[in-house]
């Protein structure tokens with residue numbers, strides 16, 4: 001049976017020594033609760049640090065812990081205190097965490113942290129590789145393990161690996177500051193599916209992959225050699241019913257008591273966070289202070305319950321932060337409070353789940369104003385607990401959750417006056433409006449809860465595994481390759497249809513520089529000369545280049561993506577006759593204008609087409625200009641017998657009805673060749689593949705979807721195959 005292997009820094013349970021036995025406790029944090037529902041079934045194993053130190057030499061204790069964890073289907077990765085210090089407290093929390101939350105000045109570029117991070121990620125890879133069995137899915141979580149997918153790709157190349165980041169992925173301008181930016185990106189891209197909380201993070205990641213590693217993406221898939229990585233947004237949900245149900249019974253109980261003891265209570269504002277400078281707790285207190293100052297009418301009538309959960313207490317910055325919070329609370333209570341009123345009730349601890357729900361349920365307003373937050377589950381949990389629909393959420397626009405919770409009062413956490421105004425609006429919002437906003441958010445959160453989130457991601461991984469299996473069968477290697485060679489040697493008449501750029505030679509920044517090398521020409525000669533063999537070069541290039549380069553071969557030529565055809569020893573013929581070229585008068589100036597505006601791009605004019613080349617244009621600019629040019633051209637060519645064709649770094653406008661499929665018609669009309677092979681790399685070659693009979697050996701060169709039956713990774717691989725065929729003639 002195939003399993004799901006979940007991997008995270010911490011296991012969902014922590015091991016503590018109680019007397020002579022070990023106790024297992026639920027680990028704190030949203031991930032453990034979030035994935036608990038997925039880990040509930042028998043088909044999963046969780047790999048992570050067990051929360052306790054055991055010296056390397058003490059293998060007996062390690063064995064005992066390992067055995068104890070089996071019942072929770074957990075597998076420990078043991079770490080020493082210094083490893084944990086450098087990898088977790090160091091690189092993860094003092095380098096990646098501040099940088100990814102847009103606090104670059106707090107990020108410490110420290111090489112020993114980095115070395116520990118690499119080492120621990122490698123240790124995790126060893127552990128996962130030990131456990132992994134054919135067909136298992138691996139799901140790696142969070143910024144502590146960004147190198148792990150890459151390590152796994154090397155250790156278990158055929159494994160299906162997913163990676164999910166729980167914190168923001170910063171924009172290129174911030175991410176580029178990391179000295180280890182390449183390694184981290186390459187690490188994450190070892191996965192098959194990469195997930196983020198929202199689309200902004202996805203965009204940032206894709207832009208970093210393009211700028212830093214030069215990997216292009218299309219439809220949110222990054223193409224890397226023979227693999228492609230799906231990158232998408234999966235906004236994490238909460239276990240909605242787990243919050244909503246107890247909140248409902250608390251509300252019921254309260255109603256019963258209230259009828260007996262009517263009481264006017266103060267309006268309650270709630271603030272809950274882990275202690276962290278990204279959560280904006282001090283800034284929130286400052287806004288509350290300003291609110292009481294500017295709205296004296298609310299003094300004595302409201303209270304702020306401030307729950308701060310201790311976190312990372314051994315990091316100095318967090319200790320400083322705690323002091324700042326203490327001071328701010330003292331200042332506010334001192335300034336406005338009195339014997340019968342405390343403006344801020346401050347709790348520095350964690351509370352049991354039931355108490356947490358009661359706090360959510362009883363709050364009239366939740367102030368959730370982090371400076372940056374990957375998602376923020378507190379805001380969602382608050383919404384789930386407003387059973388009667390009363391309550392207002394004030395939420396930072398810089399929290400990932402803001403994308404889904406648009407009915408909240410969204411604020412810029414740095415804008416104190418806006419925060420004051422939002423609090424005033426929240427406290428005076430009519431009940432119908434509160435209910436209307438709350439119901440809309442609740443519906444959304446109920447539908448896409450944490451189970452739906454996990455199912456969505458795992459479903460994506462499963463589809464990916466199916467694709468990989470199909471891809472494995474499509475790879476032109478091993479037994480498939482032997483069958484091809486056998487069929488080739490057996491056949492008496494053979495037809496080879498080969499695209500040129502990107503298929504026989506790799507792409508070159510200067511199209512004119514991609515002339516065939518001598519070895520290639522010799523190969524093509526050996527393939528085309530034996531009687532019964534027919535070789536056709538089917539290219540997008542103009543006639544002249546093909547004549548210059550391949551004129552000396554006994555080969556057929558197809559130029560301009562099928563517009564011109566030349567059978568061996570004959571003259572060029574247009575594939576279609578009587579086509580007007582007057583359209584060029586209106587299209588040419590448009591493309592010329594884009595050439596002027598887009599440094600590095602150029603226009604090529606062919607007999608039946610106009611082409612915009614942009615291989616040398618900076619990637620971001622190219623994407624923007626391409627979209628713009630396409631828009632203009634679609635409008636310009638509407639209702640005319642023209643088509644727009646996108647190839648590799650080219651956009652071409654041409655007369656409709658040509659195409660490589662039509663270009664090869666003269667060869668297909670001849671008495672059937674026993675062996676037909678066509679190879680190509682881009683979309684124009686799909687037309688060629690589509691025109692061939694099912695039995696043809698159609699081969700796509702490079703990654704990406706195609707209707708070709710097989711693929712090879714690169715032009716070099718194709719040439720190796722052709723060499724082998726030439727020898728078997």
Ligand code: GDG
Nearest residue numbers: 029030166274309350351352353356373374375376377378
């Ligand atoms: C990271 C990202 C992202 C809090 N206090 C108590 C308590 N909690 C629980 C809450 C909530 C969780 O802790 C906190 O989750 P957040 O999402 O708000 O924040 P982070 O811990 O920073 O989480 C964040 C998240 O990962 C998931 O991807 O949303 O952006 O930073 O579930 O309920 N639970 C109990 N007592 C408490 O006192 N029992």
